[in-house]
Amino acid sequence: MASQPLRVSKPTIAFWPDASGSRAGRLGALLVGSGQITSGALHLALAHQADSAAPLGAILCAQGALSEAALYDTLALQFCTQRIDPAYHEPDLRLIDHLGAQFCAVHGVLPLARAGALTLIATCEPQKFHLIRPHLEDRFGALSMVLCLRDDLHQAINAARKRRLAQAAEYRAPHRESCRSLSGFGLTWGGIALGCALAAALLLWPSVALTVLSLLALIVLIANTGFVGAMGALWLIQRRRAAPIDSIPPAFRPVPVSLIVPLFKEKQIAQHLVRRLAQLDYPPEQLEILLVVEEDDVITRATLAACDLPPTMRTLTVPRGGVQTKPRAMNFALDFCRGSIVGVYDAEDAPDPGQIRAVVRQFARSVPQVACLQGRLDYYNPRSNWLSRCFAVEYASWFRVMLPGMARAGLVLPLGGTTLFFRKSALTALGGWDAHNVTEDADLGLRLARRGYRTDLLDSDTLEEANCQAWPWVRQRSRWIKGYAMTYFVHMRDPGALWRDLGARRFWGVQLLFLGSLLGVLTAPFLWAFALLMVGLPHPWAEALGGSLGTALAVSMAGATLVHWSVWAMGAWARGDPGLIGWVPTLTLYHAMATAAAVKAAVEIVTRPFFWDKTSHGMVAHPAIDTGACPPNAGPR
8 A cells, every 4th residue: 555645733743652651741831831831721631630631632622721733743742643634644444344334434634644664543532542552553563543532533533434333333333123124015015914903804894893892991091090190109109218318428530421402494593502512510621512414414514614613512414314203313423422421412401500410420320221211301381371381281291190100010111213312332331222213212221131231210400382383293103103112013023032131020011101102092092982981972882881881981981081081191290290191081182192103104104114214303482592582500400
């Protein structure tokens, strides 16, 4: 491989081929001696380092005492090498492929060229280079290390091998655990065959078919009501038994945290998002926020280009691929994350400013099996209209009652799509997200449990924008239903393996949660049909339900309704907003809309199983942050 000319950033630093040689001196002394910083700034940064545990250079840059370019020039002097700009030096693609583009992204290295027996390697993390040097020497032989800025290196890797990185992101999850392993032919023709069989049964044997479907609807109602009631009861028990409070809270020790924020066509929300995330109270030298945008998303890229991003934030462009989904974008970003903890936020999120500190503390005192923390989600516009009120009650009951009840019962927790925090090591070992699943969050929760990991709940809130328009609500809900169905199909392909992985209790919990919720929205119209009896219209069961059986059915349905109303009211009360309790009875009509979403989801499973129906954001502003007022508190408890 022929060597290529090297363009070095100015000022040029003398270059020693053996980058592992003696250091020219400690970084602080070099910075002060060269006049880059004052001794006062150095003492301040060293004092901060005692608490932050971050590299000195990162602290100085975060405090504004030093530019990143000046830092790397001085690091080059310290490591007896030089800083380059890879934009002016086209890397040898054969060297990148020999090492692997993903390896380059994860470890912050880029093979540039060979000069005889010597391979030139650029890195943005010289302090860690010695850890991977043996592996690099096994691949290339003698090495020479040069430095470049982190963003420059990532852009160079992306430009050189973006298609391969995009393909790796698309196929990162194991094949057998991914929706892509489902046969499109089987989904299409299986769905058509099931629909034709159901239509034929209703046409040829209407009474028998309606009777069977009505019985199924009643069985599903009883099972779902029992599940919801049990979770509500467990929540009440847990609420009465206050958790012991640590007399001496653990010392706070910051660790590197990376936040992935996937964005797509977010002209309305992007500027609000930057302002909201800037409120996070965490040492900036230990925090990076990746704003992940699609290559063909001109709207969001232009909007972010017009924003004045703080040093903790940077954009990452995802190349085009076979599918265009949120999990694919997150898989692509995962390799570029430097944090040992990786979090996920959505475009419309307004997290509690102290949330990252709470995450780090909880992981620090958790056993290693705890690989994920799920925070609470709530809405900052619960009173926009009736739909947003119902949505707020639904979220309050799910995150404040149902999930705590499921956690206490030791069941699998289906994750929400945001305010999720992972140990990066566990997430990488798991294969990241399934890029083909439109509810990658629920799927990942199940995959975590199958691998022996645990998900705990985080006592911290993130406020979101409630979807308060009917058709966007149906589109969003249809994506959730479709994703639940696809997740269930994948994991129930081998029920025996799922039973062995989860055990009996969690296996049946998955059946109640996934299959129960799917059948609940699909069979709901057959429960509504019983209302025909009340107005004297014909019904196949009219004669049989004229006596005590009809009374028993009415009492059962009324009891099921009261159980659901009670749990929804618990959620509103736990949210600290008893005014929403008066709207609880109307959630019966609200959930009827889910059947329309289920029909849309069923059609898409047959026609477009991997299509991601985008939810629009930015319709309502946050009343505090987006108007420049003080940051909100953690929200009502």
